Amino acid sequence: MRDFLTSYLEKxxxxxxxxxxxxxxxxxxxxxxxxRYVSIIRDPLSRLVSRYYYRRNRDGTNLSKxxxxxxxxxxxxxxxxxxxxVQNSGSDCMTKFLFISTVTHFCGYDSKCSTDENFxxxxxxxxxxxxxxxxxxxxxxSSFVQVVESLILPTFSGxxxxxxxxxxxTALVSNMKTHGKILPSKETRQIIMEKLTYDYKxxxxxxxxxxxxxxxxxx
Numbered sequence: 001m002r003d004f005l006t007s008y009l010e011k012x013x014x015x016x017x018x019x020x021x022x023x024x025x026x027x028x029x030x031x032x033x034x035x036r037y038v039s040i041i042r043d044p045l046s047r048l049v050s051r052y053y054y055r056r057n058r059d060g061t062n063l064s065k066x067x068x069x070x071x072x073x074x075x076x077x078x079x080x081x082x083x084x085x086v087q088n089s090g091s092d093c094m095t096k097f098l099f100i101s102t103v104t105h106f107c108g109y110d111s112k113c114s115t116d117e118n119f120x121x122x123x124x125x126x127x128x129x130x131x132x133x134x135x136x137x138x139x140x141x142s143s144f145v146q147v148v149e150s151l152i153l154p155t156f157s158g159x160x161x162x163x164x165x166x167x168x169x170t171a172l173v174s175n176m177k178t179h180g181k182i183l184p185s186k187e188t189r190q191i192i193m194e195k196l197t198y199d200y201k202x203x204x205x206x207x208x209x210x211x212x213x214x215x216x217x218x219x
Contacts, residue, residue, distance in 0.1 A: 018155065025108040025127050036152055037131045041102055041206055042138040044199035045192055050178050052082045052093055057179035083184045086191060099195045103202050106135075117198045124202055134213060135206045146219045147210070
């Protein structure tokens, strides 16, 4: 992945470039580029439930070519609720990888990121502190936008005003919500949250760091 991203970036004439990916963390600073890393994470249980229903029902936004191709690969998905999937130990809700996916994302491509939870959590935290200007939380998105604009100028200049304008476009905001999402019972949430131990440890670490940044910036 590092070689792919390096090759891609080297071909782009740029003064500033914003690169958005879903790839695991890759350290590109070794190539002497002035990289600024920014990310945002979501409450692990909320993310897992939303992922489950998005794969089945998607949202109201227009599909890009890449998303169409991806959705065409999703064959024979069950029509169970998330609750029923957990009760039946379904692979789309109870696979081990799903329970540490945020940690592995920030850990990177070391093979131990997927096999050793303690290593993955430690490395993920180290990467956040060492490389990321900010990692926000979805539950406080407006503050995330304020922090990003404050820390990374001129790239994100005007981000707060643009976000406020988008929030007024109620149809757009509504279309971005996953369809048919059903919140699981308290008992099921407890089962999943226990399995999400490492992702929650990482989430709480990020949340604490983010709140400290907000306080330092007066946000």
